[in-house]
Amino acid sequence: MYRQYGYDFRNYAYSSLKRRIHYYTQRLNIENISELQGKILYDPKLMEGLSNVLSITVTEMFRDPSFFGAFRSSVIPYLKDVGHIRIWHAGCASGEEVYSMAILLHEAGLYEKSIIYATDINEQILEKAKEGKFPLKKMQQYTKNYLASGGTKEFSKYYSCDEKFATIHSFLKENIVFAHHNLATDHSFNEFHIIICRNVIIYFNKQLKERVFQLFYESLTEGGYLGLGSKESLIGSSYSDKILEVDANNKLLKKGH
Amino acid sequence: MKLKTKLFIGLGTVLVVLLLISANVFYTFNNKNKNMNYIMDEYFERVRLANLLESNTLNTARLTRDLILMETNELNENYLVSIEAEKESSILALETLSNLTADDPKAFEVVNELQFLLTNYYEVVEATVEKVKIGNFETARVTLLEDNAEMRYRIADRLDHLTTLEEASMEQALENSVQSYQNTITFFLLSAIACFILVLSIIFILSRSISKSINRVRNVMRKLPHNSFENLPRMEVTKDEFGEVATAYNEMAVALENFSSNEKNYKKSLEEENWVKTKFGDLATKIQRSQKLEAFGNLFLTNLAPNVEAAFGAFYFQDENKKSFSEIASYAANAESNLGKKCFQLGEGLVGQCAADNEIIVLEKVPEGYIDIKSGLGSATPTSLIIIPIEFDDKVIGVLELAKFSSFTPLQRRLLEQVCNSIGPNLNRITNHMEIARLLSESQTLTEELQTQSEELQQQQEELRTINEELHEENRRTEEKSNELEIIKEDLEHKNREVLLSSKYKSEFLANMSHELRTPLNSMLILSQILAENDTGNLQKKQVEYAQTIHSSGKDLLNLINDILDLAKVESGKVEVYPEQLQLNDIKAFVERQFSPVSKYKGLDFDIVIDKNAPSTIFTDDQRLKQILKNLLSNAFKFTNKGSVTLSVEPGTKETNSKMIFSVVDTGIGIAKDKQNLIFEAFSQVDGTTSRKFGGTGLGLSISRELSQLLGGYVTVESVENEGSTFSLYLPDYENNQTENASLLVAATEEEQLMIEEAPSQISDDNLEQIKDSITEDVNEDLENKNVLIVDDDMRNVFALTSALERQNMNVIFAENGNQAIDILSDKNVDIVLMDIMMPEMDGYEAMTKIRNNDQLKDLPIIALTAKAMKHDREKCITAGATDYISKPVDMEQLLSLIKIWVQK
Incomplete structure (x- = not known):
């Protein structure tokens, strides 16, 4: 992904990464990660989707x-x-x-x-x-x-x-x-x-x-x-x-x- | 010879000599004295006796002459006696003299001559006395003159001779005495000199002997070294007192030498101890701050090895399994040589053995090539090796291995042992510290992990909500599409389409019309009420009654419009259901609160009977259920003049497809059988005149029926005319089943269509256009039909707010002060409150505080209207329970934004 799209998630927290990717595969009804990987490499939209899934955007005004x-x-x-x-x-x-x-x-x-x-x-x-x-x-x-x-x-x-x-x-x-x-x-x-x-x-x-x-x-x-x-x-x-x-x-x- | 003896002998000799001399002198003087006495006594006696003899002779001669001279015959007896006494005395003196001069032949001869002469003399005297006595005076004179005188001269001569003799003897004796004195003096002087010489020599001998001994002692003592007590000189032991001193001194020397050697030993051990301690202290300080095991090991080795001159070192620490030891630091290790093995099992090799036994292992004479210690110039094998365990809590936690080219000295070993004995806790501290650091970082990781999970969850929720909304949108669109399809169908079936259109428009018209009506009506109600209250007192009683009439009529009208609105809304499918878990008790309380006053007012019994088997909760829309019950009960009370009204709650049955059955039983006028179906129809009453008699819109039952269907239930009626009616509401748990609801709605719509078909329609096309416009106008669904309670004593404000809010299709309720507001809140559903702060009776703060005290109103949005820029007031508002605030004069757009936000559910 990094080579293809320049996205670098290699140093993201492993457990969170795992959960998010699992969630993404579920959402896309994909069996396993290898399949997802293949699809992502050929479909920039899926890559964008994954990127969005990986970026958690929870926030609030005056949070804490x-x-x-x-x-x-x-x-x-x-x-x-x-x-x-x-x-x-x-x-x-x-x-x-x-x-x-x-x-x-x-x-x-x-x-x-x-x-x-x-x-x-x-x-x-x-x-x-x-x-x-x-x-x-x-x-x-x-x-x-x-x-x-x-x-x-x-x-x-x-x-x-x-x-x-x-x-x-x-x-x-x-x-x-x-x-x-x-x-x-x-x-x-x-x-x-x-x-x-x-x-x-x-x-x-x-x-x-x-x-x-x-x-x-x-x-x-x-x-x-x-x-x-x-x-x-x-x-x-x-x-x-x-x-x-x-x-x-x-x-x-x-x-x- | 002892000094004491010497002194005794020497001084004794002197004393003896002195005594001898003294005795001699004493003897000499005593002799002298005796001689003198002898001379005095002897010679003086002799002289005295000689003198006595002379006087006796003279006296006798004088007496004889006297006798002759007196020439008397009468002899004087006295003269005779005296001559006799003289004779006697002379004889005695002669005798004494004779005794005295027995040892002096010359004197003795003289005395003998005297004796002879005196005897002859006294014979002559006697012969003369005899002649006198015979009176022969002349013869006597001749004898006397011849014989006597001669005799006397001879005697005198002899006596002189004797005295001369004696004087010569006396002189001789004196001369002897002087001679003897001179001798004595000479002797004394000589002996004094001899004595002096003797004493001097004794003193000399004594002092020489004593000083010789003292010098011996002094010489030995002088030889004592100044700064050392080792090899002290000894003294020769003689037999005198100095011998004892020497013995004592020698003993002292021995003691001193012992002491000195002890002290030296002690000092040495102290120095060694000091060395160990200093090195240990240095090391301890250096390694103290290490936080990591490896850093500690390296620091430890680099500081320890040079101190014991070790040329190689390795430090092993136990692994987590506590069964093996791994090298964590090394000293002078060489990468290319196989210096040191990295890991040892317990008991494996010397390191492992050392750890297993907890014993120091020392190897001397390490064989060639055992370890090579290299430097730039060469390499060599060390000769000795030491392996030391490091323990903590009696367990070996590390091992230190050192090698060097010479043996480890005991001192170095001591240092090593001490260091290894005491770094256990250090190591333990470091491992603990590392563990804590690890745990801390782990906990931080976990905390962050938790946060990511929670955020991910939020995100997912958010996404789900979005998806849900999208689904809703999709649904809506589908519905729209089906509607469109239907419209197409209607297009095809022209008549049907017209009907449907008109029905839809009618509902919407009704809905909008009611609002249009309600807005001015509200103003009318508020103003008529203000008039009726006649605060200023300038209205007549009659005028007040008029105002009251206007108010009550207005209210009736409002109710009618509300009902129409409700019905229209239900029929047009605009009512949404907000199901929740409802407590039966809450419902009961609500009903009691609502209808107890009415029952008292009308003098009817009002009972609520709840079957003990009835479920305690039901899942449905609170507001709608209450609305149905309210309608049913209102009807019952309306049509009952005497007797009772009862609300009973029973558990539902499967056959009736319900969870709960609410029955309202009254003893009122009842409904005829043939009209029982009719009463649920809109705008129907049992007879046309009822309206006049009982009032009301007649829409209540229709609304109830529609609502009950909306909630998935239904309403039935049983009635006997003039005896009473029983309306029953069969209600299941609300099922969030869209299709079912949809079908219900469709069913409702169909019925509605029928009803509309029958209803006369007087809507012109123009009106329709107008209505359409008003629909497309900014109708805000968020605000529509929301009940807003304005609490303000200033009518101008109320007016301004009311008109603005009613334009948004909100239902405005008004209260003049806090007390009223609380009353209104207790029995009306209010979505949001606009609360002025400055009010008479009860101000906004107090009112808000009181409202918040009611649990049911905890979440009711209250917007405080504060004076501008009163920061303190705002804080006070929030503390009192305001949800938000806005400052006066109110910016309408801001207020609407605010209300939009807070009416969101």
């Missing part, structure tokens, strides 16, 4: 509200002194957290001078993320998350609804750049004050994790912050003493001292 609460209280003050803020959302999926970040910055009056690079491996989901349309039902949870994260403005100011979807207002999309980026193969493309990469590296094996941490380390400005998912950590990585936890519960880390 306490993370965003901590971000508000710990990181926003740091950003106030930064001239032009660059933020990288690696593995942004459908963009919920990106828009959450935009809202945070907007409320802190920092959005004007910020630029958020939101990247994902999955092009399809990136298209979705650009739209910023979320199902109405989900907005209930998002509102709750917003309030739990310490939001004090009207969350309803940031979206408008049609029959099925709530669409994020376009003023929140202005400073967001959506782009394709593969953490497994691509390199750093800028230096950032903040890197958010939540619940992405859990799908990677140790080797790839190490690569990603190196990438982040090189891409973070000195004193910059790294936000990880609630179950992720740098434990066991050689970067655990270079990027230090400042809020262990909310997985906020900082490069340097």
Whole structure:
């Protein structure tokens, strides 16, 4: 697959890979993996399908509200002194957290001078993320998350609804750049004050994790912050003493001292 | 000779000499004294006696002359006596003298001459005295003058001679005495000198002898070395006191030498101990921070081997199976040589044996070629080998092997043993640490794995939902297609198509019409109610009654419209079923709450009888079931003026295809047999006049029937006119079977069609167009028919909100304050609440808190209407139980978005 299409899933977490491929074969009513392999090599659509299956896009606005609460209280003050803020959302999926970040910055009056690079491996989901349309039902949870994260403005100011979807207002999309980026193969493309990469590296094996941490380390400005998912950590990585936890519960880390 | 003896002899001699001299002097002086005394006594006595004899002689001569001179015959007796006494005294003196001079022949001769003379003298005296006595004075004078005088001269001469003799003797004696004194002095001086010389020589001899001994001791002691107590010089043991000192000294020297050698030994062992400790300490510090076994092994070997001059080293640690030992580090090992075997089973080879026995193995004289130790310049075989076990908790966990070119010294062995004895815990710590690190990383992996699984699951759920929705869409499309097919069919069968179209339009018209009607009606109701309340008190009683009438009429109208709407909705298939597991008790409570007041008001008995075999739950749509029961019971109460109304619940049977049977039994007017079928038809009542008498729309039963069919059940009636009726609802568990539902719906539609056919249709084409437009207009299904409760005391707000929301086809209910809102919520189904905060009586916070206290209203969406930019108020709202908030003045679009989100179920 790597040779044919350039997709590199070789360093993804084995068990997850196994489950997803099993799931995909089931969905396609294919007997075994060899058969799937043959089909995929000759059918780019199946490859895309597998790629979509392999990229898990579960996300929420203000997911783990306490993370965003901590971000508000710990990181926003740091950003106030930064001239032009660059933020990288690696593995942004459908963009919920990106828009959450935009809202945070907007409320802190920092959005004007910020630029958020939101990247994902999955092009399809990136298209979705650009739209910023979320199902109405989900907005209930998002509102709750917003309030739990310490939001004090009207969350309803940031979206408008049609029959099925709530669409994020376009003023929140202005400073967001959506782009394709593969953490497994691509390199750093800028230096950032903040890197958010939540619940992405859990799908990677140790080797790839190490690569990603190196990438982040090189891409973070000195004193910059790294936000990880609630179950992720740098434990066991050689970067655990270079990027230090400042809020262990909310997985906020900082490069340097 | 002993010093004591020497001293005794020497000093004793001096003492004896002194005593001799003293005795001599004493003797000499004593002699002298005796001589002097002799001289004094002897010679003076002799002289005195001589002098006495002279005086006696003179005295006798004087007395004799006196006698003669007196010339009297009468002799004086006294003179005679005196002459006699003189004579006597002289004789005594002579005798004494004679005694005294017996040893002096010259004096003795003189004394003899004197004796003779004196005797002659006294014979003359006597002869004279005799002559005197005879008176012959002259003869006497002649005798006296002749004989006597001569005699006296001779005596005197002799006496002088005697005195001279004596004086000469005395001088001689004196001279002797002086001579003897001189001799004594000379002798004394001589003996003093002799004595002095003697004492000096004794002192000299003594001191020489003592100092000789002391010098001997001193010389030996001088030879004592300054900084060492080894090989101390010994002293010759003599027989004197210095011999004892020498013995004591020699003993001391021995003790000192012993002590010194002990101390030296001790110092040496201390140094060795120190060396071992220092090396061990260094090593311990260096290996302390190792976290990994291999790093530890390497560090351990590279630090230990040079200290024991080992040229080769290997470190083995037990494998996980605890039966074999693998090399984890080596020192000076050479890759190309086969230095060291990598793994040993327990008991295999010396390493394995050492591990098995937990004993140190030492090999001396290792044969040539056993191990080659190489350097750039050459290679050689070491001569000795040591293999040491490392234990922890009495179990061997590692083995150390070292080789070197010379034997391991005891000291080096000690170091090795000590080190190996004490690194066990270190090794154990490291393995534990590695284990912990491994577990930590494992747990991290597991945590992440869990997260991936959960996300994958979410994703899958999401996908399933999407697929489901797609299926629904598909279904819908299929339905549409079948509809289209039908339309084509209808096209073919023109008449049928017309009928169907008109039926569809009618339902939709009805539905929309009711809404159109309801919107102004709501305003009317609210305003008439406000009027009727006459808060300002400016209306007359009559006017208030009018307002009340308007309100109650409006309400009737609203009910009618609601019913029509319901029916139309059911008939047009727009009602969806939301089945859930319902508790019979909840239903019972609902019914009681709803109808107890009515029964009291009408004075009827109202019983709810639940069969003990009745199931406690049923799976169906809560709202619809309640609606059916409400209709049935309302009817029963409506048509019963006296007696009772009973709701009984019984378990369903297979024959009746039901799970539960709800029966409403009344003692009302009843229904005639022939009209029992008619009553379920829409817009029918038993007779046309009932409406006037009992009120109501007559749609209740129709709706109930439709709804029951929607839920998969049915309604039957048994009635005897004037005695009462029994309406029974047979209800199964709702089966989410689309086809069945579809068929039911189709059935319903068919019946509806029939009914519509009979019903007069007055819909013009123009109207139809209008209706079509209104349908295509932004009709939001999400908001349609949702019940919104506005709680606000400001009528302008209520009005604005009401009109806007009713435009979205929402049902608006209104409450003026928190208390009213709570009352309304307790008996009306409300989908969402818009809650103003500032209100009289009970404000929004309190109201929300109270609402949230009711378990059934826990999830009811409440949107708080807050003043703008009041951050604190917003927090307070959320704490009080608001689901979300929006600030006033309300942006309608924002509010609608918000409501859309929160009415999602």
